Structure formats: structure tokens, C-alpha cells
Amino acid sequence: MNFKTIALLLVWITTSVELRSQTISLTPMSQTFQRQIFDYSDLISKSTQFKALPRILEIDPIQENITYGSALPDGAWGRGYFSEMTINVYNDVDRYNSWYNDSWSSLPLVRHNSEIIRGHLHAYMNEGGAINLDYVMQGLNYLLEIQQNQGGFLLYNKRDSPSSPDNNGAKVDPYPTSHALRTMSECYLYLKERNIPYANMVHLKEAITKSADWFLSTGLPDYYNLSPTLYNSNNKGFAIWALAEAYKVTNNSAHREVAQIITQSLIEDQTINSENGEDGLWLTGKIDYDINANGDTVNQRYHDTHIQYHMLIIRGLVEAIPIIKYDDVDTHNRLIDCLKHAINHIIRHRLYYVIGGSNSTGYNLRKYFLDTAKKPLGISYHFGESAGYEGLAMLLYHSKYHDGFTDEERRTIENLLNYISQNLDDAELRHFSGIAYYKSYLHALDNDYRILHKHWSVGTYNVNLIDNRIVTGDFDNDGYRDDIAAIYDLGFQTSSIQVWKSENSHSRFQGKLGWWTSGSGEYDANKVTGRVVSGDFDNDGYHDDIAAMYELGPGDTKIDVWLSNGDSFEYQGMNGWWSNSSYYATSLVDGRFESGDFDNDGYHDDLAVMYDYGQGNARIHVFKGYQNYFVKDNNNGWWSNSSYYATSLVDNRFKSGDFDNDGYHDDLTVMYDYGSGNTRVHIFKGLQNYFVKDNGNDGWWVSSSFYSTDFIDNRFVTGDFDKDGFHDDLGVMYDYELGNTKIHVFKGQDGAFVKDNGNNGWWVNQSYYSTDNVGDRVIVGDFNKSGSGSDIGCYYDYHNDSFRLHIWKSFKTMLSFQGLNGFWGVEDEEVIINSAGARLNSTEIGTNNVFPISESSNIKVYPNPTSGDFQILHDITEPITVKIFSLEGVELYQKETDSTPLFVSLRDMPDGLYIIKISTNSQQQFLRVLLNKSSKIH
Incomplete structure (x- = not known):
């Protein structure tokens, strides 16, 4: 296959889109089948x-x-x-x-x-x-x-x-090469992700690249110049299955592009809208047949209608889902439509079960689909090849993260998987991968974690186009403030609100068109920068709405509102909920716009602004929410001062919280710059209709040594990081320059802030991490759905239109970085990340991995690796038993405790890997800790 052929194929496919049906649904099965053990x-x-x-x-x-x-x-x-x-x-x-x-x-x-x-x-x-x-x-x-x-x-x-x-x-062939490439790629991704040593790691990556390149040069026949009867579509399925996984390793866009081209050709080759049972089939490959007793040719059928080859094609197409760019909506829709046709054919025509009696066949699938009679024939008594189980398990997994499937359709896919899995036998070695995929993917779905996942499907994304317009909330109404929304500048004064829904161990992007898109030229995102907040403005009980202060022109300002209905935003109109012709939002408010429950009515529906009147005159204005409009206080505000320099000395360090622990999110805090590294944190306590600046100019914290706001900028957030039930702590991402970054936490305690753990803070980067790449994109939310406390996140810019959403989970006394792969992101194929010119990965920040897998675990070991002493942190409320074993299985330590953190020392043990077992009455988990006594980490 050459790229001229590819270009011609793309044109052909583009012009033939309308030949397929727009949407179909999976056919429910008449019987429900339970999971197999x-x-x-x-x-x-x-x-x-x-x-x-x-x-x-x-x-x-x-x-x-x-x-x-x-x-x-x-x-x-x-x-x-x-x-x-x-x-x-x-x-x-x-x-x-x-x-x-x-x-x-x-x-x-x-x-x-x-x-x-x-x-x-x-x-x-x-x-x-x-x-x-x-x-x-x-x-x-x-x-x-x-x-x-x-x-x-x-x-x-x-x-x-x-x-x-x-x-x-013997000759080199795509069939074994696909198997080997897929296997090598899966293993590489897992070993690399988990930082598991393998002596031939470099050789393995070279082998993957060489094998994938072979497909591009010699491995794929020129299918597009052949009659459909002369090639096998299942070979195409094999190629997609292998190249899609290899692309996650090689980052070579040519590998992805060829996989997508083959995917598009399979979509076009599929028979659709047929009423004779052929709908969803690929009538391709050579003609197979049987010879009867008279020597006659009977039972003619296309090779690819064999149930095993049909499943091979499905498996390949499933793996195309994550590599197609997210904004290629048409290809995504047609691919999902194609898969549904293929699954429906199985459900409607291939299920066959007879239980009991001498003719018992168990739960099987019909093997063939006859070309002449247009009907299925034969029973696949040994449907034991891996493709069917693997393909359906992966389809069920991907369907969770793709909007093209309904919950009912996901249940149908699992039901079909359970049906065919009744033929699996855990005493048959040929069933090994089928059983392993079945267990592995179902376990991932049940425990909400990703398998061998890399975020390749969005294409490019310029994260600077959401700068200082990012908020968190419970936008999907699931009861957790774990979702993220950003007002994206589409250009030409057109904007969209894009959403990332949290799913515990990752965030799921809802698409570039977002949950709301303005008309062309009707909304300029740049006119709300620094003035976007979330809240419960319609008083429906969910923190799921967005408000933005929009400056139409000098002094001409309004407050726009978008109300969430759980899966989209409803814009409340161009007039906004408040407007004024002499309120200068851009120059006199920027970065000092917050939401809260300042009137103590029980709803997070009010807004507060620190307005700069010039020459040190500052006032705090409050806009009280009334479900469909705001009422601004008088011009005197709820607090005023004639020598408080809001714009130059407060800037973007203005946040709300419940710092006095009265149960209302009605207080404000400011990190005020007194110059020359002298910084103080002021608190404005809310008292229903006015603010009191508590403890005067000294505030709640005064820097005792050099602490400059120049190294903080807009990386200043508030939350409940110590999980005491109050939104009363401060988080600061502090720039120590040259890629050295720390996150400091100031714990709110009895009318003061305590800078916990001094200058080391709650997180210290172990490799190059520049705040220049963070910008105005630090956020706070409950990203792991713990229901308590606050986690920190940021959108880290890798440049070249690539970024990642990094998350730090809170564990009461520390923040646990969840890795450079992040919860979501876009990565460019050619990007160089660190100062040494090497791509960063999770191995550069320590192991800190659960062993065996438990990606959603709220148990962490810190530091890890350790030089001897470490802590075990957890959120478990019941007593736990902690045991530590050597790799030989020798028990070295045991303790029962109900406290966190638990301090452990392995100073007397030799360097190496140790296994930690955490047990309660209802569960157990395993972690690993790497002891390296020459390490400087303590």
C-alpha cells in the first residue's frame, strides 16, 4: 500500500459517508447470562x-x-x-x-x-x-x-x-507478526508504566518499532486494488489490532494513520441495511465450501463470515476507537455504527444453545454464514480462540468511555460476553488469554481504572486558549465536585465550554464542541479571562453552574450564567443576570472574582469582587444570587480601605472559603505582597452583609523569611487538604526556578495559617517541573471521588499543542502526585519534554505503584523509593493490619493500627523491593516499596 492509494481512499471514503445509516442500536438479548468465575x-x-x-x-x-x-x-x-x-x-x-x-x-x-x-x-x-x-x-x-x-x-x-x-x-507473514507486535506492545506499555525492570527493555522498543515499520513497508498488500473475494478482512483486523497498540509505544503518527486508513476501509466494506441476514458481515475473502458424499460443492460461504474471522475483525475495529482523534466525530460515529452492525449480526443470527439431552451443545455460536442460502450453518463446538473474548471484553471496556453507547447497550455487550465465555475452560491453555482478558477488563470496569491506556484520541489542543478560565464543579450531578469546565477560545469571537468528567483515575473529555458553543462571532472568551467561577446559582442543590463577568466595552459589563442539566449547559441569555454601563471589569477586577455563600442562605450562589478604585482605594462588592438574577450591593461594598492596592499587590491571589469554620463558604483570603519577599495572608470574615478583616494587617500568616509572590503568580488555591471537613486551607505552587517546584500547604488552625512541613511542603518534584508550563491553570476538586477533602490539579503545557492534566491526591499530611501521564492529555509525536532532551515518564518520579494492580487505591507509600524510613497513608476508617514481606515471602513486619500515617523503618534490611500487605475485615491490597539506602529521599 502506498500513500497515494491512501489519499485516494480518503477522498472516496469522505464522499461515501452518507451511504451508511446515521445511528443504530444494539439488539438486546432475550436472556441474561451471569458472569463466569x-x-x-x-x-x-x-x-x-x-x-x-x-x-x-x-x-x-x-x-x-x-x-x-x-x-x-x-x-x-x-x-x-x-x-x-x-x-x-x-x-x-x-x-x-x-x-x-x-x-x-x-x-x-x-x-x-x-x-x-x-x-x-x-x-x-x-x-x-x-x-x-x-x-x-x-x-x-x-x-x-x-x-x-x-x-x-x-x-x-x-x-x-x-x-x-x-x-x-517459512515466510514472514502479517498473521504472526500482528500477534507478536500486539503482545510486545502491551508488555512494553505495562512494564514501562509500572517501572518494572526488564533487561531487554531498549531492545523491546526497537523490536516494536521495526515490526510496526514492516507493516508500513511490506506487511500490507494493496487491498484497494483487489476484488473483495481475493483478500481477507480479518487480516485487516489483525493489522489494526497490532498497529493501534504499537502506536502508543512508537508515537509515530504514520502507524496510527495506517491503522485508521485500514479501519475506514473495513467500515466501507461492511454489508449494511441488508434484510437477508448479511447485515453487519464482511462478504470478503476466498469462497470456502464443503464437498458432499456425491462429490458436489455445497455450503459455499465467504471466508470472513466464519464466526472466528468475524470476531477477529471486531477485535481490530475495537482497538481503533482510542486512536481516532476525538474531534474526528464522523469517523468515530461511523466506527461505532459499524461495530453495532457486526454485534447485532451475532445476536440475531449466530447464537445457538441447546441444553440437556443427547443433543446438548451448550452455549455456542454458529460457525458459518452461507453465501447461497443466506443463513447460518454449523456449530462452533470449540470456540476457544482468543479473538472473540478479547474483542468483546475490550469493546465493553471502551464503551464505558465513549458516548456512542448507552447503558443498555453496555449491558448487552457484557451479556454477550458472558454468554460466549461459558465455553471458556480454565483447564485449557488455549483459553488463557481469553480468560485473562475477561477477568482483567471486568476488574478494571468494576474498580474504575484504566488498562494500558494512553490518551491519543484528541488530536492537538492549545491549552493556552483556556488560560484563567478553568473551574471545577459537579457538572454531571453525580454528587462529587470532580469535573472540570473551561471556556475555550475557538477564535473569531466564538467560544465553547469544554468539560472533563472525572472517572476516579482519569478524566473523560467531552469533546471540543463542549457542552455549550456560542454562535459564530457571538462570544469572545478573552473578555471573561480571570473572571469565571462555578456555583449553585439556580439553587438546585448541585454545584454545577458557571458565572462569568463579561466586559462588552470600557465600563460596559454584565454577568453571564450557564446552568448545567447534567450533560450540557444552558446559556441564560446575552443580557446576563446583571449589567452595568460603568463597571470596569477588565482593568479593575481581573483575577479577583469569587463565588460563595456570602449571605448565609445555604446556597453557593453569590459573587464577590475586590474592585480597585485606584491610588490604594479598594472595596469588596457582593452580588447576591436570586436564582435568575444578581443584586449588587451599594458602591461602598461590604468592605473598603483607602490604602489597599488590589491590582498590584493582590493580583490573582484572591480566594473564598470557610476559614472561620462556621459552616458557611462566606470568607475571603488574600495573599498580599508587601515587597522584598515580605508576604502576608489576610482574611476577610463574612458576617452575612459585611466583611471584617481579621487580625488587621498582620492577618493569619506573616512570612518569617523571603517568600515572594513573584514565584506564586496565579498558582494560589484554597481547599480542604487536611480533610478536617472545612474548606479552610491554602495551597501554593511555588517556583524555586530551574524546574524546581514545591507545593506548600497552609493549614487553617484557630485563627491562623500554619505552613505545614515548612519549605519542603507537601510535594517536591523529583524531576524537572517548570511552573512556566503551568501558568494560570491550577485547580482544586475531589478528583478521586473520596467524598472528603480536596485534591489539586493543573493543566501542564508541553507545547506544540500538547498538554496533560496532572493531579495531586490529598492524604491529610501530603499530596501524592499521580504521574506525568496525568488524568487526561494530548501529546505531540515530536515533543521534547525535559531539559535533558528526553521524554519524561512515570519512572522519573519514583515507583509509588500498587502491587498488584489497584489504580484506584487510596493507600500510598511515601517516600517511595525510601532510604529506610517511610509512611503509609490511607483513608480507611476501620482498623488495618499491615504486613511487610521480602520477595521470597518472608514476613518481616506486622502491626495492627487505626491511625494514619503509619511510620515504618526498614533501615536494618538490605536494599531491594519489599511487598506491603494492607488488610481489613473486608478487603486486602498489596503495595511495593523500594529500599535504596543510598537515596537522599527521607
């Missing part, structure tokens, strides 16, 4: 049994004798098409004669090895187990050993002759 023990045992078998040199089919040679390498499973591990598939075949006469290969198949490696990988992700990780690495070593120079892998199908044990005639 599987165990890994037999699979691991058989994996050991069929690993590194002796190679077959010769078979005597008459005597059924086999001559063996030396053992195959560790990490090689089975013996190709003569393999005991698939004996149940071939138990009706004379394997000895077939091996000899048909020249079966007996070398390990890349397909089988890849499936077993991925089975062990997902078993390790799901439940841990050192043997699983060992076998993953052994399997990877074998794949690296057998990869061909050009990047592909050999298809071991036939031996050179009946009398030869060799396979010198």
Missing part, C-alpha cells in the same frame, strides 16, 4: 508443563513413535500444529499420520506464544504472581530472538517435506 492455577500449571518442550525430529506414523531433539527455548510454548496443549481441538485427527503426510510444522507458533504471554501479563495485572511476570519476560525474550531482520515474524505452517523436521521455507 475462572481460576488461573491450572493455566499456570499447564503453562509450565508445555514450556520449553523437546523439539520433534521424526515421527513414525505406523508405530506412533516420536524422536525428540534438544529442548526448545524458555518462553516457547507448544510444538506448533502437533501440540498437546491444543489436543482437545485436534482429538478427532490422526495426528501422527497428519503430521507426517501433511508436513505439519512442529515449531512453536508465534500465535500460541503471544496468546500465552498476554495471558500471563493480564493475570499479573489482575492478581499478581511472580511466576506470571517471569513467564512474560521469558516469552518476550523468545519473541525478540526469533524476530526477522526486517521486523516481521515467520509463519510456521508446513515443514519443508514429510521427511524433514525443518521449516526453512
